[in-house]
Amino acid sequence: MEEYIKTFPEATQKILIEVRDAIRSVVPEETEETMSYGMPTFKLNGNLIHFAAWNNHLGFYPTPSGIKNFVQELAPYEGSKGAIKFPYHSPMPLELIKEITLFRVQENLAKKKKGS
Numbered sequence: 229m230e231e232y233i234k235t236f237p238e239a240t241q242k243i244l245i246e247v248r249d250a251i252r253s254v255v256p257e258e259t260e261e262t263m264s265y266g267m268p269t270f271k272l273n274g275n276l277i278h279f280a281a282w283n284n285h286l287g288f289y290p291t292p293s294g295i296k297n298f299v300q301e302l303a304p305y306e307g308s309k310g311a312i313k314f315p316y317h318s319p320m321p322l323e324l325i326k327e328i329t330l331f332r333v334q335e336n337l338a339k340k341k342k343g344s
Contacts, residue, residue: 251270255329273340
């Protein structure tokens with residue numbers, strides 16, 4: 229993940245680090261940080277969150293359920309069933325990113341309990 233972040237201009241690196249730190253602040257210790265599909269990825273009982281830097285926005289990929297459960301909060305942003313675009317020209321919604329990540333943590337932990 230560090231190597232990925234270092235490939236971007238300084239301003240983009242700062243945003244990527246803020247997003248990574250926001251996610252890190254709410255995930256359990258056993259959450260794995262890795263690269264998947266060429267993007268920084270957090271895994272906990274499967275994929276939790278992906279994010280990626282693009283030219284004009286940060287792509288945030290919390291799975292379709294992570295978007296579906298935050299439709300109201302995500303309404304100001306462009307997106308699709310599985311992705312949201314957070315434009316660089318606006319402040320990064322770090323609290324919303326944390327809320328969505330916490331939702332995904334609970335979802336994946338519940339999935340583990342069902343499978344146990």
